[in-house]
Amino acid sequence: MKNKMKTTTAGTTANSKPRSTVLKNQIFLWKLCFKTCPLYMIYHLYDAFRYQGVIFLEHVLGIRYVLRCAEFHEPFSKALFYIGMILLMNILQIIPDGFFIYGWQFKYKPRLYRALKEQMFQKASKIDLYCYDDPAYYNDFVLSVSESEAAIDRFLELLNMTVQAITVLFTTGIFYLMTDPIGIAFVFVSFIMRFVVSKKLNKVNYANRVAVNPHMRKRDYVSRVFYLKDFAKELRLHPNTGTQLEEEFAQADDAIIAEHKKVAGKRIWLQFLKDYGVGDFLIDGLYITYLVYKAAVLHTVNYSDAVILFNRTGSLRGSMSRFADLGPKAHENSMFIDKIRAFLAYEPRLKDDEGNAVPEGAGELSLSHVSFKYSETGRTVLDDISLTVKPGEHIAIVGYNGAGKTTLIKLLMRLYDPTSGSISYHGQNVSTLCPREYHKRIGVVFQDYQMFGANLAENVVMDDMTKEEIEAKAPEITKALNSAGFEHKLQHLPDRLFTQVTTEFDKKGVDFSGGESQKVAISRAFYKNADILIMDEPSSALDPIAEYELNKAMETAAKGKTVFYISHRLSTTRDADRIIMLERGRIIEEGTHSELLARNGKYAEMWNAQAGKYN
Template sequence: MSKKLRPHIYGPEFKESENVQKNKSRSSVWKNQVFLWKLCFKTCPGFMIYHLYDAFRYQGMIFLEHVLGIRYVLRCAEFHEPFTKALLYIGIILLINMIQIIPDGFYCYSWKFKCRPRLYRALKEQMFKKASEIDLYCYDDPAYYNDFVLSVSESENAIDRFLDLLNMTVQALTTLFTTGIFFLVLDPIGVVFVFASFILRFFVSKSLNKVNYENRVAVNPHIRKRDYVSRVFYLKDFAKELRLHPNAGKQLEQEFAEANDEIIKEHKKVAGKRIWFQFLKDYGVGDFLIDGLYITYLVYKAAVLHTVNYSDAVILFNRTGSLRGSMGKFADLGPKAHENSMFIDKIRSFLAYEPRLKDDVGDNVPEGAGELSLSHVTFKYSETGRTVLDDISLTVKPGEHIAIVGYNGAGKTTLIKLLMRLYDPTSGTITYHDKNVATLCPREYHKRIGVVFQDYQMFGANLAENVVMDNMTKEEIEEKSPVITQALTSAGFEHKLNHLPDRLFTQVTTEFDKKGVDFSGGESQKVAISRAFYKNADILIMDEPSSALDPIAEYELNKAMETAAKGKTVFYISHRLSTTRDADRIIMLERGRIIEEGTHTELLSKNGKYAEMWNAQAGKYN
């Protein structure tokens, strides 16, 4: 390092950069609260206004009753005023309470329960929309994925904390204004005691909240692991495996215990600090300065100096708790806002993420089937990761049927993801209609591709929506019924469809509907295949399309594919080579490279890796 650069690290410039960072941090805290205010106010403006008013009303009534009311009654007793004066004042307070309790009851028992879920939904909808846009790269990055999970899990808590902060702020301001003026009129010195308590409490609260946030971040990965194990034990997907393999359950129990131990270990690391800061916050600061010193001061003024009435001394001491609480809330306000801001930062960072592949940006895709070409394509999931695909060059004519085969880990599914442009190549180009797919609009390009993944999913919707993969009204389903039914028939689902009580309206899974149907693995796979047929795309991609089918169903699917895929470009990815015999061309991958290419007959005659794989499975097809 040169001497010229050292001052920028060790000299005054470094201190200046620290100050800049602190200013940015304060600015970020403020902007994060404004972000949530705009979202909440736009979603439920009336609720937010009343939320602020309710905090003001609550502390206003307390001041009216517990300060002015009690002081008036005590003064009446101390100076022998008529009892009717005190009774009249109490009656007025009671009447005001009766009037304001009606809207307060509506707010507490109705409005709050209706509007809070709407606020949660408004934020979650933004996050769900962004989740559908972010690149698949993000799911491969553990650090990003941890932040993603944390931001989603903390979204509702962030809103709750923000509403609490608003309530706390308005209550504190109301108390500070009313009780502060009361103190300034009767005993300005009392404010000094409370202010000293406030300063000390502020720094203690800031330290405590920093410890709590760092602890929450530290335990988050362990909580995720513990939650995963919990899901395994209560989801029916794993029930059979756990009963057949009890040792797996024991191993998971051990991992659950280890995750719990790690969480406890992280909590223990900060337990001492938490106890100390909490003690200072709750007892050390307030009890010593206020309850001890200030009561001594007030007794001296009332009993010795006679400069304060006994009734006023009682009220002043009684209200020190409120004024201390108000200033304490201000002391907590900054650290609590900062703590919440750290979570909001993650939410906003997630929402602000700009995908590399922008769904609606790019050139129009030319009409009709076109030539698909890969030129020297190489791909890694991360800069430091292994090369998954290495220098792949391949040209596929319109309407050509290509089978991609190879052992596990050869790169078959990754190649398909690149063809679909779920990822961009690390190097090299992919073209469609002689246009680089990186320049095409992803949404339009994806419309041209019908795909069945080997890890397809069934959704808690009706059968028609599971085929179309969109929300549909009853009228829309009835209108599109012939096309949906034809797609299911082409996928070999016709027999099952005819025996469903509600046909296309049948709810898939029984999780949300007792009348729903849980399909077998083969039936679910046929529904997944019907999605590709329904889409009527130019390119069909079948990633292990027959893995859950019996040989007869597999044969019927292959025949249906021949009919449904006429004129379309088709990619088959399979370990089971029954689907490869009739392909126009077979591509065999090994360790990310194309090692053999040709028709079924040509590759058998070469007696290479494909022939070896075929001969190992040939007994099933002869």
């Protein structure tokens, strides 16, 4: 738990004290992008240089040459020849530019997105479940994933801005130094003022983005409820729920608008200063007066040079402005990259591939004074649980909602570690065992199981499989499905094991009923052939006959295995070797079905309430 709290603190204080410098964050993305698509990144830099280089040749040297020809009465053929050379150069550079804009961008940009997303998905599959229970960390997690592609886009834009700005400063700067050095002072003052304004504006924008993020998540959730088919029936049967959700959407929307309103005045004022107040007054107003005076009164500047100088102030101002924006934009992007890097740098407490080897075969599982709570300030969910389970023993865990049944199972699976106490398997503390190997020994059916957009075989094996691999393992997969009572449905599926589950990505796919889906989920545990089976409400979506068939199948499939049943339906648990009844996180009764009925306690009370269904 301490490790979790440290991680949360680091994540939430990233705004005030970034983990790394702005430069290091941009270098992080450069290395990722260059490693993924080196030629694309090289051309991206070249394209920015080429673009401004051609503009300088055409709009500065070219126009200046033509104007000088007119001003000093040079032959028209000289101007025509120069114009022709510029046109030819433009035609030649348009060809690779078209490939870059309309071809390579669409081909290579998705690869950059995928490279970062793959790292994030791999990390997401390894982070501790503690992280999902921490709202602050989860907010940062969602923000980093949602901003990953935008962070790359902003980085590429920053690269482009940097190269263009450097090119303009180098070419136009030399031109100014040779023609009118004092003009640079006007642009430089504008640059300093714009830099300060841009930094303040970007800081306001980032703070606003962070503030609206929780409200946007809520609004997005309501949106999903209205378009996902999972909720369609409930919304039609309970229209008031839809009305309430619409109100919550409106409240979230109002909260977003309120956050925007808080900074609207400051944003408008800063944006005005950035776009108009600084540049238009200093450059367009004062500098043109200065040039006219030098050309018309002092005669120290040619009219053609005066035109080019004033014309080019826009480009030089834009270049300076881009430099002024570079720092704040890089800082803004860096704050998002900080969250991405913090997420990628998170070290899980449970290292999948670290720890001792797990002894072969079913072993004794023991809990000694185990207590657990999800946060340091939260309530105790499990309190001083001690339990020893022999190899091959079938244990039923029962109790009313909130008793701690599912939490106990999560601890047994080592998805969490106890707040206090210890859990051992084969006489070794499970915290010393390799999690990946330990998890392989456990087959589980969660109460909130999920079906994935893959074929049936992959939904059983829970792995990506080729056609040849499915055909090779077909007997084992079919046996697992049959053991779970899916045999009749399997025989009537159009493509048998290759049938696509859900119609979301394949019109020929099949949407299974709740009971059918649960049977597929159960078949996963049978296919795994693990030493420990955990069934969390395994028959909740099954009819009585299917439940009876499942119980019979379990007797065969679970022979010699250690089995834990969690169920409110006591018909599933009454044949267990031992029944554990939990209440408020403590074991209040323990024994066989007949022993607990004889005690006439809480278990007997629960049984009698349901007995009419079984007698």
